[in-house]
Amino acid sequence: DTEVTQTPKHLVMGMTNKKSLKCEQHMGHRAMYWYKQKAKKPPELMFVYSYEKLSINESVPSRFSPECPNSSLLNLHLHALQPEDSALYLCASSPQVGVHTGELFFGEGSRLTVL
């Protein structure tokens, strides 16, 4: 079982809805990430939090709003999404930023469908 927990596992929402994806890890990791993955494509980085501060935003549209309430939690707030935003949203964590940053622990993902 993965040590990064994501909820919900599946989410269907309309374009006018507001919803949130949640991610939790209790490994003491100080870096957390949101990735987006479309079918048959590799994960694409969206956001990186390092020590609870946003350090990378990969020019993600403002309809996606990340939040890191504490070192164990990462949220992704969704508002006014488009059908093309339908994808698997993966949360990941790593012990720290640095040469070992590539050792990511992924959650099982939240599969989002936007109608």
Next chain:
Amino acid sequence: RKEVEQDPGPFNVPEGATVAFNCTYSNSASQSFFWYRQDCRKEPKLLMSVYSSGNEDGRFTAQLNRASQYISLLIRDSKLSDSATYLCVVPGYTGFQKLVFGTGTRLLVSP
């Protein structure tokens, strides 16, 4: 040149075969490299990290060729359970936090 390139496959091999995948990268300053495995509709999982010339873990061997800027993954004695997509991952030009995932190589091991 793309930051990371992989042959998408699929590689179809029988059980017990040895199979190797290559991954080329463009950032000559990269110091660390990673292979992830992703099963269908599942999350990626770290398979191996490579920080020097190579790494070995059981049936899996990763080798780094800095001169030619590629890393390889060798799987010996393939099992049916090895069927998955193998993703090559390297840090991007902007630093360690931004990892670049290759498109993945699909492996199908048949009985």
